[in-house]
Amino acid sequence: MKIAVPKEIKNHEYRVALTPTGARELVGRGHSVSVQATAGEGAGFSDSDYEVAGAQVEANVDALWKSAELILKVKEPQAEEVARLTANQTLFTYLHLAAEEKLTQGLMASGATCIAYETITDAKGGLPLLAPMSTVAGRMAVQAGAHSLEKAQGGSGVLLPGVPGVAPGKVTVIGGGVVGENAARMALGLGAEVTILDKSIARLEVLDDRYQGRIKTVYSTADALDQAAKESDMIVGAILIPGAAAPKLITRAMLADMKPGSVLVDVAIDQGGCFETSKPTTHAEPTYIVDGIVHYCVANMPGAVARTSTLGLTNATLPFVLALADKGWQQALKDDPHFLPGLNVHNGQVTYQAVADAFGLESVDPASIVSL
Numbered sequence: 001m002k003i004a005v006p007k008e009i010k011n012h013e014y015r016v017a018l019t020p021t022g023a024r025e026l027v028g029r030g031h032s033v034s035v036q037a038t039a040g041e042g043a044g045f046s047d048s049d050y051e052v053a054g055a056q057v058e059a060n061v062d063a064l065w066k067s068a069e070l071i072l073k074v075k076e077p078q079a080e081e082v083a084r085l086t087a088n089q090t091l092f093t094y095l096h097l098a099a100e101e102k103l104t105q106g107l108m109a110s111g112a113t114c115i116a117y118e119t120i121t122d123a124k125g126g127l128p129l130l131a132p133m134s135t136v137a138g139r140m141a142v143q144a145g146a147h148s149l150e151k152a153q154g155g156s157g158v159l160l161p162g163v164p165g166v167a168p169g170k171v172t173v174i175g176g177g178v179v180g181e182n183a184a185r186m187a188l189g190l191g192a193e194v195t196i197l198d199k200s201i202a203r204l205e206v207l208d209d210r211y212q213g214r215i216k217t218v219y220s221t222a223d224a225l226d227q228a229a230k231e232s233d234m235i236v237g238a239i240l241i242p243g244a245a246a247p248k249l250i251t252r253a254m255l256a257d258m259k260p261g262s263v264l265v266d267v268a269i270d271q272g273g274c275f276e277t278s279k280p281t282t283h284a285e286p287t288y289i290v291d292g293i294v295h296y297c298v299a300n301m302p303g304a305v306a307r308t309s310t311l312g313l314t315n316a317t318l319p320f321v322l323a324l325a326d327k328g329w330q331q332a333l334k335d336d337p338h339f340l341p342g343l344n345v346h347n348g349q350v351t352y353q354a355v356a357d358a359f360g361l362e363s364v365d366p367a368s369i370v371s372l
């Protein structure tokens, strides 16, 4: 199969979808791999590293996209990339479609087969291709939020660990999944007072057991959210309803109850965000202020630590990439019930229910497509 790896073009996105190690695996199985010149540079891989692995390095972006059967990316395609996609191509990347109607329409119009990393499941009920980047983003969230609390960033001037004789800052994490647990661990490590809110009692039980009371767990209700707004120096938004747009849990009215200069870090921004006042930001301008509250809403947080993130992401994606290349998308999805929910768009139709629901579209069952 002809596989292409474009250089990512989203703002300050330095990850790459395939490492030289992955290229070697594909080439060893008889596939042809073209990597756009300098695509791996931001993650520490040179063009010659790819050539040594048996890939071709392609400087011409048109030629790279036109010749490909399978396109491997990291971030959702940007407008100029959507325009390049054609009906006979398969795209494998993060998509986050429920937050982006225009992108959904563009992918439908392309006729391409679009498989999302973030909706692939595993036997334990997890999201194995989202988890490594959620780990990174959760760990980064507290570091970004702590910086945002500094006065020069518009923050309240609270140092999370406090000092002897001065109480630590309070961090509330809404959603105790992969992002939430990792954010809480970082905040705990810094010496903050940490509370996790979740709707899942089972998840709160796991966290309570794991942290033995060092992290407070609270069942998430409107009252609990009100209290969190009033008390927290930092709130991390870390909820997920897989594939769907995030509900708005902190409203604009609630900002008035927060301490001036407190910080909202909306990691769930790639699914539309869980704070009413959130809008996507970039690493170039990561924060903005609404009603005295600092908002950090970067939709590709792991791109900033591209070396670690690329290695973590590609460890998880490689087995699926090999299956797509060896078997073709239809057989690969048919053979693996956890890979099948990755299919979001095919031949102009949405194949993921929560995405269709977000835009009032019809959804086609992916199982009916792969058994054709």
Ligand SMILES: NC(=O)C1=CN([C@@H]2O[C@H](COP(=O)(O)OP(=O)(O)OC[C@H]3O[C@@H](n4cnc5c(N)ncnc54)[C@H](O)[C@@H]3O)[C@@H](O)[C@H]2O)C=CC1
Pocket (backbone or CB within 6 Å): 118, 127, 130, 131, 133, 134, 135, 137, 174, 175, 176, 177, 178, 179, 180, 197, 198, 199, 200, 203, 220, 238, 239, 240, 241, 247, 266, 267, 268, 269, 270, 271, 298, 299, 300, 301, 302
């Ligand atoms: N901005 C970025 O760069 C990145 C963003 N993300 C995003 O972070 C979000 C969280 O991802 P994960 O932690 O992997 O998901 P997860 O599925 O591991 O955890 C989500 C948690 O939210 C809880 N939850 C759902 N609805 C809730 C509600 N209404 N109130 C309280 N809790 C609720 C669930 O019970 C679950 O424990 C996703 O939107 C993901 O796409 C992930 C990586 C990078």
Ligand SMILES: CC(=O)C(=O)O
Pocket (backbone or CB within 6 Å): 075, 094, 130, 133, 134, 270, 299, 300, 301, 302, 303
């Ligand atoms: C998950 C995601 O959106 C990212 O890693 O950028």
Ligand SMILES: [Mg+2]
Pocket (backbone or CB within 6 Å): 076, 096, 270, 299, 300
């Ligand atoms: Mg995004």
